[in-house]
Amino acid sequence: DSGVTQTPKHLITATGQRVTLRCSPRSGDLSVYWYQQSLDQGLQFLIQYYNGEERAKGNILERFSAQQFPDLHSELNLSSLELGDSALYFCASSGFMGGAGYTFGSGTRLTVV
């Protein structure tokens, strides 16, 4: 157990639908990062939050949004889902000035049918 908790582990949904992925960071970590991993795109950075504020944005589609709550857990919202959104979505957390690296959760596998 890495200390980063992601739910649900698996999600199957239809095109056009909206889903929410949840992440609880490791205790004491203020930063949360979201990544998408697919066979053709590899590991893609989506977005980072630090202590409730958006800190960095990567290759995140406009149909996707995220937020970090006061208790530091984060949610990634994916809407108007397309088949190509099928992927593994990882959350990672780190302390400030991540010299210790990131700690990853076990991911949510999203399948859009």
Added chain:
Amino acid sequence: AQSVTQLGSHVSVSEGALVLLRCNYSSSVPPYLFWYVQYPNQGLQLLLKYTTGATLVKGINGFEAEFKKSETSFHLTKPSAHMSDAAEYFCAVSEPNTDKLIFGTGTRLQVFP
């Protein structure tokens, strides 16, 4: 800007053979360097990291890596491969005192009996 290049998207070795996974980085300042491993259907797990000090870093599962500033490299090695080492390996770089981690595209290691 920082970047990471992993030479070889796939590496195959026989059980008991030397494992060598290559990583070169680009950074304008002395970097922090990391290797992560991802087993099938799991999240990324930190194998080892270099921040400061000794340039030969030992990690979990018998892996080690050496920071060579003159070659801008941080290659991952293991003297004797085991079947359980089959996984995807990611090299990553960050600047000290920042929380941004740049990942390479990954190398898939196959181990044959």
